[in-house]
Amino acid sequence: MTEWLTEREQASWRNFIMSVHDLMAALEADLAPHGITMGDYEVLVWLSEADEQRMRMCDLAGALQLSPSGLTRRLDGMVRQGWVQRASCSSDRRVAWAQLTDTGLQKMQQVAPAHVASVRRHVLDPLGPKGVDQLGALFGRVRDHLQALPTA
Template sequence: MGETTAPTPITQPTETRWLDDVEMRAWRSYVETQADLNTAIEADLRPTGLSLGDYQVLVFLSEAPDQRLRMCDLADDLQLSPSGLTRRLDGIVRRGWVERVGSDDDRRVMLAALTPEGRATLECAAPTHVDSVRRRLVDLLDEDELATLATIFDKVRTALDDA
């Protein structure tokens, strides 16, 4: 029989630094809002025939050189496992918006490539998406608040990337 390995215990700080009222309000506000915001933006995008996940795939590919990315790079960009990316791509490949192609440089590498139909779909959906992002977030904040929000998430992203 195979050996099982016990899970690694989580290292706990010697003393918990509990959140004060301001910290708790900030954390809870984020947690309780981010899922609802994504759900609302997804609902606004639905009439275009795209999910928010599909839209993100098309955006990443549209911004890539030659509008194609290695599958592993696209999975990283989308924060998906390889199997999660396969599931995400299956539907948009069937719809003709993306195709899987072999790399000319390395036969072991598969690329996801944006098709002309995918580009046209993205171009049609983009105004709806941008309008939703504006109504649900951007236009609710002033310029200083937007700059602060960008700084906050840049700082969080850097810390996550460094971890």
């Protein structure tokens, strides 16, 4: 309840805040030579894991933590590249399916090893197994806490 952070708290917090930016930049940079962004890659991953390799736009937006309009435009680009298709839903004509194409699946399979290696190199290896478990536990707690008060 104090007004300020302790030295320790401040050091930890800044370590975190400043690492995140560099980390994301490094992952993005590792993926760039393979001709895809993290954003598009994540779409491929979610769709590839989904039932029939397709998702409703709104569910996909939720999974990606993206606004509806943001997803619309991201998908526009991916459709242009032939990685996904839009398909209409017969049972609910409001929804649009985002459907992974064969090309998209191939792209994902082609790029995934590089991304996995990148995550390993920048995060998992430096932290070690113990550290990775800690990471998961810490952010699990943060996540639970955040979801407990979504609109506070």
